[in-house]
Amino acid sequence: MASSSYFLLVALFALASWKAIASDPSPLQDYCVADNSSRVLVNGFVCKNPMDVKAEDFFLAAKLDMPRDTKVSKVGSNVTLINVMRIPGLNTLGISLARIDYAPLGENPPHTHPRATEILTVLEGTLYVGFVTSNPENKFLSKGEVARERGWPVGLAR
Incomplete structure (x- = not known):
């Protein structure tokens, strides 16, 4: 009985140790x-x-x-x-x-990024950013503001 408990304890320790050192392989x-x-x-x-x-x-x-x-x-x-x-x-x-770069009232047609996302940063002016959804959450971004694009974005500069 003692030997089986000892074996179980060693097996659990080995399993826990292996999990602790697991990581992604080096490239x-x-x-x-x-x-x-x-x-x-x-x-x-x-x-x-x-x-x-x-x-x-x-x-x-x-x-x-x-x-x-x-x-x-x-x-x-x-x-x-x-x-x-x-x-x-x-x-x-x-x-x-x-x-x-946008002209006044210029736009970025709806598009997608499969398996990717996009970060928008406004460097100058104002950009109206929206998403083509059934419940759009559109917002004006001003100089220095940042937004994550999700879904199908529509940008309109003013």
């Missing part, structure tokens, strides 16, 4: 720079050979501080998208960024 590599020339289709882009990776794969001189022309669009907005297509070093990280 297999530090980075996976997208090889945009590859014809192989995977979830994401194939990784470049590490010997072919350059510093330029991690940087982009996009000049996001400069306003964009909003007259190029029928809806009065201009989107500058920064993603893995423009910075190959973002591959497999699930990160992207967009600058949206």
Whole structure:
């Protein structure tokens, strides 16, 4: 009887210890720079050979501080998208960024972000932000305010 209690105690201790040290495994590599020339289709882009990776794969001189022309669009907005297509070093990280410039009364058409979300920050002016739902919770955002986009957003600048 004592030996079975001892065995049970050791088994419980081992199980508790194993759970305490469980964690996500270390990544297999530090980075996976997208090889945009590859014809192989995977979830994401194939990784470049590490010997072919350059510093330029991690940087982009996009000049996001400069306003964009909003007259190029029928809806009065201009989107500058920064993603893995423009910075190959973002591959497999699930990160992207967009600058949206609005003309007065310009809008951002309803759209979705599958398996992602968006954070809006107003840098200048006022933006009317809403969600296409049966009970819209629309709000004016002013300079410096931040909102999380959820669902199908509609932005209207004024």
